[in-house]
Amino acid sequence: MTAEEILYREAALLDEGRFEEWLELFTDDAVYWVPQGEGGDPEHEVSIVYDDRQRMHERVLRLGSGFAYSQDPPSRTCHLVGNVLVEPGETEGELRVSSKLIVAEVRRDTQNLFAGTVEHVLVADGEELRIRRKVVRLVSSDTPLGNVTFLI
Amino acid sequence: MTTTTGSPSPADLITDDWRLHGSVYTSPEIFAAEQRALFRGPWLYVAHESELREPGDYKTTYAGTQPVIVVRGADDGEVRVLLNRCRHRGAAVCHEERGNANYFRCPYHGWTYKNSGELRGITYDDAYPDLDRESLGLVALPRVESFAGFVFASFAPDGPSLEEYLGNAGRYLRIVSQQGPDGIRLSAGSHKLTYRGNWKLQVENTIDNYHFGFVHRSFLDVLADRIGEAPPIMKNVLQNPEWRTIDLGNGHSVHEFGDPETGSNQGQLGDLPFNLIIFPNLCFVGAQLRHILPKAADETEVRLYPILHEGESDADNAAILRAHEGFYGPAGMGGADDIEVAFDRVGDGLKAVEEDWLVMSRGLHREQPGENGTVVGRASDEVPQRAFYRQWKRLMAAGEAA
Ligand code: FES
Numbered sequence: 001m002t003a004e005e006i007l008y009r010e011a012a013l014l015d016e017g018r019f020e021e022w023l024e025l026f027t028d029d030a031v032y033w034v035p036q037g038e039g040g041d042p043e044h045e046v047s048i049v050y051d052d053r054q055r056m057h058e059r060v061l062r063l064g065s066g067f068a069y070s071q072d073p074p075s076r077t078c079h080l081v082g083n084v085l086v087e088p089g090e091t092e093g094e095l096r097v098s099s100k101l102i103v104a105e106v107r108r109d110t111q112n113l114f115a116g117t118v119e120h121v122l123v124a125d126g127e128e129l130r131i132r133r134k135v136v137r138l139v140s141s142d143t144p145l146g147n148v149t150f151l152i
Numbered sequence: 153m154t155t156t157t158g159s160p161s162p163a164d165l166i167t168d169d170w171r172l173h174g175s176v177y178t179s180p181e182i183f184a185a186e187q188r189a190l191f192r193g194p195w196l197y198v199a200h201e202s203e204l205r206e207p208g209d210y211k212t213t214y215a216g217t218q219p220v221i222v223v224r225g226a227d228d229g230e231v232r233v234l235l236n237r238c239r240h241r242g243a244a245v246c247h248e249e250r251g252n253a254n255y256f257r258c259p260y261h262g263w264t265y266k267n268s269g270e271l272r273g274i275t276y277d278d279a280y281p282d283l284d285r286e287s288l289g290l291v292a293l294p295r296v297e298s299f300a301g302f303v304f305a306s307f308a309p310d311g312p313s314l315e316e317y318l319g320n321a322g323r324y325l326r327i328v329s330q331q332g333p334d335g336i337r338l339s340a341g342s343h344k345l346t347y348r349g350n351w352k353l354q355v356e357n358t359i360d361n362y363h364f365g366f367v368h369r370s371f372l373d374v375l376a377d378r379i380g381e382a383p384p385i386m387k388n389v390l391q392n393p394e395w396r397t398i399d400l401g402n403g404h405s406v407h408e409f410g411d412p413e414t415g416s417n418q419g420q421l422g423d424l425p426f427n428l429i430i431f432p433n434l435c436f437v438g439a440q441l442r443h444i445l446p447k448a449a450d451e452t453e454v455r456l457y458p459i460l461h462e463g464e465s466d467a468d469n470a471a472i473l474r475a476h477e478g479f480y481g482p483a484g485m486g487g488a489d490d491i492e493v494a495f496d497r498v499g500d501g502l503k504a505v506e507e508d509w510l511v512m513s514r515g516l517h518r519e520q521p522g523e524n525g526t527v528v529g530r531a532s533d534e535v536p537q538r539a540f541y542r543q544w545k546r547l548m549a550a551g552e553a554a
């Protein structure tokens with residue numbers, strides 16, 4: 001898969017609720033980060049999401065538990081990925097991919113819109129590319145966001 | 153039981169056997185009465201001193217539903233709480249969440265105020281030959297006091313001091329302020345939540361151990377996966393006699409995990425040694441300060457400020473942030489379930505008004521008198537809820553009489 005195809009595949013897995021397979025796209029040392037506000041510094045500022053691979057696994061486990069009330073009923077999402085730019089990453093074998101994301105999310109008779117700029121750092125793992133870092137900078141990240149317990 | 157029609161008296165909304173009438177959560181008239189009785193007299197939390205370190209530092213927030221600026225004077229270092237409303241024709245003079253400023257300039261016609269509130273300049277002022285400028289500063293709340301670094305203000309010019317008002321709760325606030333070797337700071341920003349539901353639902357849910365095993369069952373599953381066995385929280389809630397709920401008086405309450413200096417919920421939800429409610433709208437839970445902002449009978453905003461430890465390493469403070477985010481905030485694996493169930497679904501249910509009474513008597517029979525007039529119950533009892541509504545009823549009745 002090309003870098004671009006990974007992003008599309010990720011979007012499709014999320015929209016189809018195939019979260020275990022989504023998790024498999026990531027490396028063991030992956031970081032999944034949704035900053036809040038300016039969000040320059042997760043060491044000193046609170047984030048909406050700042051997950052290591054273990055926390056990502058826990059999110060997926062929770063969503064499948066049957067008792068995650070904020071996802072019962074589950075959000076139906078439509079991830080649209082665009083403006084994809086692929087550049088060399090910081091280290092050998094890494095790619096830095098920036099894209100724009102628009103997510104329409106529907107739950108309990110209400111449609112919400114989330115949009116932002118996404119950064120993926122991809123790394124070669126044998127024949128495959130895997131995601132080492134995903135950062136979603138929402139344009140609405142400093143507003144009261146409601147329920148963002150689906151995977152963005 | 154009294155049937156409530158028209159505008160019921162607060163005394164009729166809570167029965168002696170602790171039935172609570174649903175209109176407490178849904179009635180716009182009761183919401184308006186609360187704003188007069190609960191938010192215009194008692195002390196209201198507005199800021200922590202770590203947010204206002206330098207002269208000119210300010211933050212904007214709300215005292216009840218009223219927008220205010222909390223600001224440290226550039227000249228005298230005094231903390232003032234000013235209504236965020238231009239004295240000319242009413243525009244808010246400051247729209248930033250926080251910052252540093254010597255002056256606030258109204259964007260509408262350019263009137264300028266010093267950060268002490270004093271009206272400093274009127275543009276093209278030849279049109280006001282005899283305006284009394286001295287009386288046209290930004291309106292300051294008459295009393296501002298600070299306790300252990302927590303800044304409170306009151307709209308009432310007289311009344312008990314902050315320390316008297318906090319009473320038995322003061323000790324716990326002091327312990328919160330000593331969580332780090334050199335104190336605490338609220339410098340990490342805040343999560344903001346809104347929900348369509350009454351503000352008191354969030355207060356009640358803050359110390360409600362009864363719900364934990366139900367609403368947070370998915371989080372308990374996560375914890376079990378993390379530590380390899382069933383987490384001990386529910387066992388403690390139901391069986392540990394050291395985990396207790398206490399009505400501290402004046403509407404304040406606490407849930408102790410054992411000794412308030414050293415108690416612990418096993419570090420899985422943050423690291424305060426207890427949960428604390430300061431009447432009417434300040435709470436401490438997990439590792440956060442929670443400020444609840446009523447907007448309307450059915451609309452609430454909540455701000456969650458992680459409490460960082462002064463004098464501890466960046467790595468340790470980052471661990472506090474990560475533990476907080478795991479449970480709380482818009483994507484948290486716990487707090488979002490509270491919004492869904494304890495606020496949204498309660499809101500759905502309360503629309504069925506034909507039988508409009510709730511039951512709030514859990515553990516009433518086993519309440520015990522404690523020291524200094526406190527009332528002590530078991531961890532899962534509705535002692536904190538009753539503590540809140542005892543004060544609510546007193547103040548609402550006094551407001552009605554006034
Ligand atoms: S409303 Fe502020 S200057 Fe006119």
Ligand SMILES: [Fe+2]
Nearest residue numbers: 367368486490
């Ligand atoms: Fe909860």
